[in-house]
Amino acid sequence: FITGRIKEQYKLQNGKYIFPATIEEGIKRLPYVANAMVYGDGKEYNVCLVALDTENIEEWAHEMKLDIHPSDLIAGVAKPGSDLKKFLCDAISKSLKDDFRKYEIPKKYFFITEDFTHENGMLTQTMKIKRRAILEKYGKHLEQLYE
Numbered sequence: 001f002i003t004g005r006i007k008e009q010y011k012l013q014n015g016k017y018i019f020p021a022t023i024e025e026g027i028k029r030l031p032y033v034a035n036a037m038v039y040g041d042g043k044e045y046n047v048c049l050v051a052l053d054t055e056n057i058e059e060w061a062h063e064m065k066l067d068i069h070p071s072d073l074i075a076g077v078a079k080p081g082s083d084l085k086k087f088l089c090d091a092i093s094k095s096l097k098d099d100f101r102k103y104e105i106p107k108k109y110f111f112i113t114e115d116f117t118h119e120n121g122m123l124t125q126t127m128k129i130k131r132r133a134i135l136e137k138y139g140k141h142l143e144q145l146y147e
Contacts, residue, residue: 008131010041016103018046023104024129026096031056032088034115037134038106039142047145048106049138050092051115057084085111108145110138 009019020038027036027048034053040046061068061084068084089109096105116122121133135142 012040012103013042013044014103018104023100026099027092030091030095037129037131043146046106047108047142049142050109050111052111052113054113110141110145
């Protein structure tokens with residue numbers, strides 16, 4: 001059955017149809033994620049842009065006594081031994097494993113600290129993501145995940 005907006009569906013190279021909204025909702029259930037956008041139209045596999053909930057990540061890092069800051073992850077200057085990116089990728093994949101088929105789960109992720117909002121033009125007034133606006137801003141980063 002179909003869930004999500006029909007106009008958002010797309011097809012992977014393998015011919016399988018993807019309904020990104022349901023995958024995105026699954027990703028947003030994690031406390032470390034503020035928002036997400038799955039991308040992969042005509043591609044071999046899905047990738048995902050993840051807007052982090054920086055407050056929750058910093059709380060978690062503090063509780064675990066880790067010197068990790070979300071901005072380090074974004075800037076690519078994570079300290080040696082910091083495996084925040086691996087932790088987040090594994091947590092997302094694990095959370096989706098039971099509810100989605102393997103081809104639906106994104107294989108790679110690009111993390112940002114800016115959430116999608118109506119003010120920055122990335123959400124509609126009804127809180128749906130504006131894929132075109134997000135791709136205009138972050139599309140090149142998502143394409144680099146396929147290299």
